Amino acid sequence: MDAILDSIFPLSPQFFVGALTAVVMVHLILGTIPLLIYFERKISAYIQDRMGPNRVGFDLGLPVLQKLFRGFGFWGLGQSLADGLKFILKEDYMPKGADRALFTLAPALAVVPAFIGWAIIPWGGEFLLPTIEFFGREWVSGGYASVMVADINVGFIYLLAIASLGIYGITLGGWASNNKYSFLGGLRASAGMISYEIPMGMTILATLLLVGSFAPSVIVEDQVRNGWFILAQPIAAVVFFACILAEANRAPFDNAEAEQELVGGYHTEYSAMRFALFFLAEYAHMMTSSAFFTLLFLGGYHVPFIELTSPEATGFLAVFVKINVFFIKVVGLVCFMMVIRWTVPRIRYDQVLKLCWSSLIPLSLVLVVATSIMLKLGATEWWQMALMNLVLLIALVPTATLLFNSKTVNKKLPMAGSRFSPLREQDVSTAPVSRTALDDDNPFNKAARPV
């Protein structure tokens, strides 16, 4: 027995902290998502001159609990709980002709990638773990450990890999539903998400050129030293934000679930907990994306002028504060996404792709080249990079306007079979076919026509 324990313990500090972080953060995030849904309802209500949920408490309509919670409104905080209960109690409907296996698998495939992205988020920087000893055995050896699930060198490559997996759930869900609207939603999602991976990768590249490493902890430390990358690479930040909106299928890029066009898009046929999983995945995806944005552009857990949030502070209190700072940044970004959703109309599907291929990809390519040149010249201060961004913007805006004239976007294309926009060689007549109406001998026609 002792021999077995000796072979396992003491655990390395990184393993112990990583496992602990995984358990704590998964629960924290799962607990935050209902809160985010509540925020979404409240934010949309404030934007739209409404009240939003303000009655629902936690009494679930039970007389016993009603007595317990009497006098507490809880500002409608119980709304998400009530929604969740509703999902559980709804009929789990599967349409006729649906692919049973894929229909069940799709929601899970949507949720999992949204969650495993969390593995490389450095929540609290380094933590000096004291040795954990009891019952006369050293269970965990002391030492420095990153407060993240897996401190891997290829952090951002991992992110790109995970982000691509997210579309499987949506596309398969759309296909398995045996519904044309769902299928269209799935197609839109796959085309859109794959397109937006490219500028996303480019902007990550442009930013990481400044660091020279893919490791998340190094990226944060670099920002602590040289200033947040949103200052050094503002264009990249904006493009990356647009990309994560598209990746998370959020408005104004929510073509895959465009309610007014495709009813519900890929989740039209989903109900009950299957739908709830898609819903959960959307919010988890938003949080993951926001966490990456925070990590890459907003300095991770760092707040300027607060010693407790610098990488050198490794105490328990420092880690606690850092996790909170990180979380506040993430939730703030998610709320910003919500404000965007309730403010702007939806971009049309072809315009989404056009925006990506004809604006964002060239822009991010130019940005990568310009950043490389700046690095070659040795000008890597944040203000020098910001100046480069500004010059780039001033130079590119008129060029882009000249190159990509958006007048042609809404052009009506003649299609074979269309009565009202016939092809050139097509002969379509919309004249009346009734003999009587065309008859020249008809006295009514004669009278009506000017001679």
Next chain:
Amino acid sequence: MPYTLKPADAYDVDVETTEYLKDHVDTGDRWTLNFGPQHPATHTTLRLVLELDGERVARCTPHIGYLHSGFEKLGEHMDYNQYVTVVSRMNYLSPISNDICWHHAVEHLFGIDITTRCKVIRTIMAEVGRIQDHLLNVGAVALDLGAFTGFLYAFNVREKIYDLYDYISGQRYHPDWSRVGGAMKPLPDDGMFRKLVRNLIDKEVPRAIKDLEDLVLRNKIFIDRTAGIGEMTKEEAIAWSLSGPVARASGVERDVRKDEPSLCYAENWDNEGAEAVKFSVPVHSDGDVHARFQVRIEEMRQAIKIIDQLLGDDLWEKLKDVPMDTYADGKFVKPKKEDVYGSIEGLIQHFELIMSNRGWDAPIAEGYGKQETANGELGYYIVADGGPRPWRTKCRPPSFINYQTVAKMLEGHMLADTVAIIGSLNVVAAELDR
């Protein structure tokens, strides 16, 4: 239009097996999408069968009739006052406009000239109805394009308009307020009515319009989604007999209020030389969804201007002693309450009009009365046979006429443009199918 009637058995058509897409071109990669009748963007029960090439609509076949309720037939079983309840269910976005238009047609047929007071209040309410309809429509266009917020900005004000309806008639949604030669009842209080309307046109509606404009009108995404979509040229608009904002957005200068005016839109409407209300008719040259949106916004501003002219103190001082109802000798206008309670003739006449199985002295004639409602020219063709009920009522619904162009507008555009086009036409299926 000359035509020959075919015998009934000549129409050997089985609806279930008839091939709708006769000119179907099999390019091998087209697929058919059934859009509606149950669909969030088809506003009620419109149905389009779309033949798609990728996301582009190659052919669109609209199917109507899913909300056919026999409204016109009901008109033959109700007297001239009762039918107003059905009429206001046709275009339920601005019910009061339908009420006023129906009784305008009836009064035109009967040759009744309504009192100045009634004219003023009907004009105000017709314009309020126009604002109500346009508010919903501009909001719905924004909603269909994904901007839910714009829809609610517009809808909030409609609540205030419901309050106004509630005040004058006792019902919030379907006021069923007008009657032959007058209204259901006089205003409870002139001052309060003016205050409510004043609040509406000074505060609520301009604020909503400004919010909406700030939110979407100059938004790049909104312009990209609406400009150049569903274009109709001026000639086409005339050829397809479009009316209302859809026609005016294509450059057709046609407005029943100017061309064949009635109520306070006409000169000398109070028989004492009063001028017609001053307003301009907004016309746009683009003819696309964006142009219709702008025309509707501008029409709301003009409606505010019209109402503003009719709320003056001088005018209402003059109207103080003018009754709401016309008390004609004819047997189709309710007598004064004093007469009902004070004289036997008055009581009998009241009884005759209120009891539906009693006689109305309607003429044996037919006539067409029309007014410019929010959607376009709404008209009623009435054939009266002298009995208490019309022999036939035919509605000219602007929704029906405007909806015929949906295939023309849509073919060649994307699937996502379907919702923008349907929204911009402001089709109300209840009015379309009747």
